[in-house]
Amino acid sequence: MTSDGAAQEVDRTLEHTLAHIDAGQEASLGRLFELLRIPSISTQPKHAGDCRRAAEWLSGLLDGMGFDASVRDTPGHPIVVAHDRSDAGGPHVLFYGHYDVQPVDPLSLWNTAPFEPVVRDGAIVARGASDDKGQVMTFLEAIRALREAEGKLPVRVSIILEGEEESGGENLLPFLKANAEELRADIALVCDTGMVGHQIPAITTMLRGLVGEEIVISAADRDLHSGIFGNAARNPIHVLADIIAGLRDADGRVTLPGFYDGVTDVPDAVRSAWNAIGLTDEAALGPVGLSIPAGERGYSALEQTWARPSCEVNGITGGYQDPGFKTVLPAKASAKISFRLVAGQQPERIRAAFREFVQSRIPGDCSVEFRPHGGSPASAVPFDGAPLKAALQALGEEWGRPAVTIGSGGSIPVVGELQQALGLNALLVGFARDDDRIHSPNEKYDLDSFQRGIRSWARILHALAAA
Structure with missing residues (x-):
C-alpha cells in the first residue's frame, strides 16, 4: 500500500472510531456519573473508604477494557496502575490523572447535591465534574472507543491515577521512584488543564516552578x-x-545574582501566536481592576505570567x-x-x-x-518536538481552529515529578473552561468539553502513532 493509501486507511479507521464515540455518548455519560457519585474527598479522613472505592471502581473499569489494572497501596490513598494487555506498537504513553476531589463546603451554596450529578444548561454539575474526573474519563472513554471500534489501540498505553492530588500528593513521587522501571514510557499525557476561552484548544507546554521562603528578622x-x-x-x-x-x-527585574542564568525568551513565533489569542494587558488584568503590567519592563502581562520568572x-x-x-x-x-x-x-x-x-x-x-x-522545578516541552506538533494538529482538526501552546503561571507538581522520577516530558491537554468553578460550589464541565474531549484523545493517539 502506498503512503497515501495508508494515510487514507488511517483516516477511514479514525472516522469510524469518532462515529462510534458519538453513538456511545449516553453510555459514556452514564459511566462518568457513576464515578462522580463517589465522594472521594482525599483531605477528609472520613472519606478514606470512598477514595478506595473510587480507585477500585476505576481499576475494575480498566480491567474490563483490556488492561492489567491494580490498586496499589501507599501510606495514604491508593494509586491505580494499568497497562494495556495487547501488544500495540508505536510510542508508549503514560496517562496521568487523579480521582480525588476537593471538599464541597459551603454546602449551602450548591444548587444541587454535589455528588448527585445532573445536566443543567448544557453542563455536567457535580464535584469533580471538571477537576478531574470528567477530564480523566475523556481519556478512558477514548480508549474504550478505540478498542471497540478498531480492536486495538494505536499506541502502547499505561495509566496511573492517584488519589491525593487535592491534598498534597506527598506519596506520588516516592511511588513513581519505587516503580520507575515499570512506569517508564516515551511521553506522559496529563488531562488536568483547560482551553483558552471557550473554543480555542490548547496544550500547556510551560509550567513555572516554585520556591517559597519565610524570613524572620529579630x-x-x-x-x-x-x-x-x-x-x-x-x-x-x-x-x-x-x-x-x-x-x-x-x-522590575529581580536583582538576585545569577537569577536569570539559563532563562531564555520564548521564540518569536510563539509570542506572535500568544498575541493572536487577544489576551492584551487590559484583557488579562481588567477582570481584577488593573490594566498596567507591573513586572519586567518590555514583557506583556501574559508573557510575564506564562514564561518569565x-x-x-x-x-x-x-x-x-x-x-x-x-x-x-x-x-x-x-x-x-x-x-x-x-x-x-x-x-x-x-x-x-x-x-x-x-x-x-x-x-x-x-x-x-x-x-x-x-x-x-519548572518544566517545558520542546516547541519543535514531533509529539507536540502531532497533538496540536489533531486538536485543531477536532475543534476546527488552530490549537495553541500556552504556559501556566502556576505550578503542577506532578509534571516535575514525572520528569524527576521517570525522565518524561508531559503534554498537558485539557478541556476545562475558565467558568468551570473548580474547587467552588456548583462545579461544572460542559457536555461539549466531555464529548469533544473524548474525540480529541482518539485523534491525538492516532496522531502520536503516526508521529
Missing part, C-alpha cells in the same frame, strides 16, 4: 516603646522593608496588628516570599541566592531565621 529581646527607643534601636520592619525593596530594580511578597507581619494604635518598635518582623521559576532555573540555587542576598543586608544587633516552604 532585633531587641522584646518590643520597645518607640518614644524611648525610636532612632536609637534597630527596627526590624525597616530592615525587612529595605530587603524587600532591593529585590527588584527600577525595570517572578519574585513576589505574599505576606508581611510585624508590630502591632490589632485595631487602634500602639507606638511600639517590634522585636521581630517577618515576610513570606515566593519565586516562580521557568525552565533553566534550579530551585535550590535560587533559594541559596535569596538567603545570601538577605544575610548580606542584616545589620549588627539583628539576626535572621529562614523557614523553607517547598520548592519545585
